[in-house]
Amino acid sequence: MTGGLQENGFSQVLDLVLEELGLYYSQDVNGIGVLYSLLQAPWLQSLLKVGEMLRDFPSAETRELRRILRGAHFKAMLSAHDMVAQKDFEPILPPLPENIPDNEEAMRIVCLVKNKQPLGATIKRHEITGEIIVARVIHGGLADRSGLLYAGDKLVEVNGVLVEGLEPEHVIQILADSEGTIIFKVIPVGDRSICNHTMLFARAMADYWPQQDPAIPCADAGLPFQKGDILQIVDQSDSLWWQARKVSDLSRCAGLIPSNHLLKRRSMRLCRRKTQNSQSSFYSRCPTSCYHTVGAPYEEVVRYQRRPCDRHRLIILIGPSGVGVNELRKQLIDLNPLVFQSPIPHTTRQKKTYEENGREYFFVSKETFESMVYSHSFLEYGEYNGHMYGTNVESIKAVLDAGMICIVDLEPQGITGARTHELKPYIIFVKPPSKSCMRETRKNAFIITDYYVNMKFKEEDLQEIEESAKKMEAQFSQFFDQIVVNDNLQSATVQLMSIIHRAQDEPQWIPASWICSDYE
Numbered sequence: 001m002t003g004g005l006q007e008n009g010f011s012q013v014l015d016l017v018l019e020e021l022g023l024y025y026s027q028d029v030n031g032i033g034v035l036y037s038l039l040q041a042p043w044l045q046s047l048l049k050v051g052e053m054l055r056d057f058p059s060a061e062t063r064e065l066r067r068i069l070r071g072a073h074f075k076a077m078l079s080a081h082d083m084v085a086q087k088d089f090e091p092i093l094p095p096l097p098e099n100i101p102d103n104e105e106a107m108r109i110v111c112l113v114k115n116k117q118p119l120g121a122t123i124k125r126h127e128i129t130g131e132i133i134v135a136r137v138i139h140g141g142l143a144d145r146s147g148l149l150y151a152g153d154k155l156v157e158v159n160g161v162l163v164e165g166l167e168p169e170h171v172i173q174i175l176a177d178s179e180g181t182i183i184f185k186v187i188p189v190g191d192r193s194i195c196n197h198t199m200l201f202a203r204a205m206a207d208y209w210p211q212q213d214p215a216i217p218c219a220d221a222g223l224p225f226q227k228g229d230i231l232q233i234v235d236q237s238d239s240l241w242w243q244a245r246k247v248s249d250l251s252r253c254a255g256l257i258p259s260n261h262l263l264k265r266r267s268m269r270l271c272r273r274k275t276q277n278s279q280s281s282f283y284s285r286c287p288t289s290c291y292h293t294v295g296a297p298y299e300e301v302v303r304y305q306r307r308p309c310d311r312h313r314l315i316i317l318i319g320p321s322g323v324g325v326n327e328l329r330k331q332l333i334d335l336n337p338l339v340f341q342s343p344i345p346h347t348t349r350q351k352k353t354y355e356e357n358g359r360e361y362f363f364v365s366k367e368t369f370e371s372m373v374y375s376h377s378f379l380e381y382g383e384y385n386g387h388m389y390g391t392n393v394e395s396i397k398a399v400l401d402a403g404m405i406c407i408v409d410l411e412p413q414g415i416t417g418a419r420t421h422e423l424k425p426y427i428i429f430v431k432p433p434s435k436s437c438m439r440e441t442r443k444n445a446f447i448i449t450d451y452y453v454n455m456k457f458k459e460e461d462l463q464e465i466e467e468s469a470k471k472m473e474a475q476f477s478q479f480f481d482q483i484v485v486n487d488n489l490q491s492a493t494v495q496l497m498s499i500i501h502r503a504q505d506e507p508q509w510i511p512a513s514w515i516c517s518d519y520e
């Protein structure tokens with residue numbers, strides 16, 4: 001590079017810089033952005049290099065450049081560049097006062113917008129400190145979705161009202177009266193335990209009405225359910241109160257339900273009270289009578305889909321005597337004997353001449369029958385006209401092994417024995433229609449009793465069918481997978497047929513133990 005060219009280059013660069021700087025001086029620009037891009041500019045880099053070089057070549061231009069570079073504006077620009085580069089532009093807060101106590105707690109301000117829906121959190125008074133704290137946050141509720149309130153958070157203020165010294169009921173009232181925005185001041189809980197969201201499904205084995213439970217921490221946060229309902233238990237972190245939703249209504253937020261442990265404890269207490277009243281020892285009676293009859297409050301269930309290579313599920317029809325269980329079973333078999341069959345029963349009665357052993361019945365001696373009873377071979381058995389009759393599990397398996405759908409009608413007391421992983425029964429309750437409908441549809445029907453065969457239905461028979469159906473439902477509905485009303489015989493049969501096919505081919509809830517047992 002020649003001396004002339006060098007001089008030309010420098011003056012060009014300088015002209016450029018001055019021109020640009022002149023532009024910025026005349027504009028009211030946001031300094032940081034502009035400075036940043038300005039200082040990034042390749043020409044400025046060159047200029048700096050030029051400056052260094054010029055130190056060694058004193059001339060009029062050099063002196064001028066030195067003056068520019070030492071100018072206040074230029075220095076200010078460079079210092080601004082340094083600040084931007086070091087991100088040193090955040091506001092400087094005044095120092096904290098020196099007299100803050102060491103134990104001062106951080107406060108969180110939570111703003112929730114409450115429409116018509118509940119807040120989805122419960123509060124309680126801390127047993128020791130007396131402070132009002134968030135007792136639990138309901139899964140899927142407003143507070144839970146906000147992610148800002150946690151169980152254990154200390155409430156300081158609600159909508160500007162100090163809660164110190166207030167009763168929890170008073171705070172609840174403030175919350176209930178608030179519409180729209182609610183502002184909480186809370187001291188966040190120190191050790192926030194991670195909620196245990198075990199995804200577990202359970203069949204309720206009893207009804208539960210939170211409004212009638214004096215022990216529930218907040219009745220409005222409770223989830224009412226009826227036996228047979230399938231519940232999704234979303235939180236088991238509390239040993240006494242779980243949170244659950246009904247699978248039939250998963251869009252609703254979860255509610256409180258008593259834990260297994262709590263219900264068992266209650267039923268034990270009930271049991272103790274009963275046995276005390278009956279003057280006998282709790283320990284000697286409880287395991288066999290009371291506790292056994294009360295049973296588990298929830299039954300864990302899983303979704304089960306029968307594979308085409310699996311045996312069919314046993315179809316059990318349950319219903320009050322005279323409702324038409326036997327008739328419906330016969331209708332199904334008559335319609336499709338290659339698909340539907342019933343097991344061949346055992347009996348102690350004499351074989352008739354036209355009968356064949358193993359076709360109508362298995363004819364056995366009283367002794368054989370008794371030994372089968374002792375070895376629990378029968379799902380159910382009973383006496384009729386002085387003879388014993390029984391439905392044997394092996395006969396059921398024979399139908400299932402032949403690839404057919406086995407249908408039995410059972411007394412409800414036989415349900416427990418039939419509920420095994422081997423048979424995986426699907427239980428259908430045959431319900432009577434209204435009495436007026438029965439009167440109409442049973443005009444030409446005959447009822448079979450222990451004393452009479454082929455008697456017309458009387459008014460008291462209809463009454464008895466209705467009452468006995470109600471009792472059965474009250475006691476056993478937790479086991480019913482489906483209910484069919486036997487009004488019109490033809491339509492009830494068609495409905496039953498489609499239910500049975502769905503039971504075999506579509507996913508269903510079954511006890512988890514039936515699946516685990518497969519791998520035993």
Ligand SMILES: Nc1ncnc2c1ncn2[C@@H]1O[C@H](COP(=O)(O)OP(=O)(O)OP(=O)(O)O)[C@@H](O)[C@H]1O
Pocket residue numbers: 319320321322323324325326327328441442445446447448486487488489490492
């Ligand atoms: N939907 C119906 N419409 C008209 N008649 C019916 C209907 N269902 C059943 N019946 C008749 O009612 C009578 C009693 O029915 P069924 O014998 O099936 O009763 P059940 O429930 O099996 O009672 P049980 O166990 O005491 O025999 C029979 O005559 C049957 O044909």
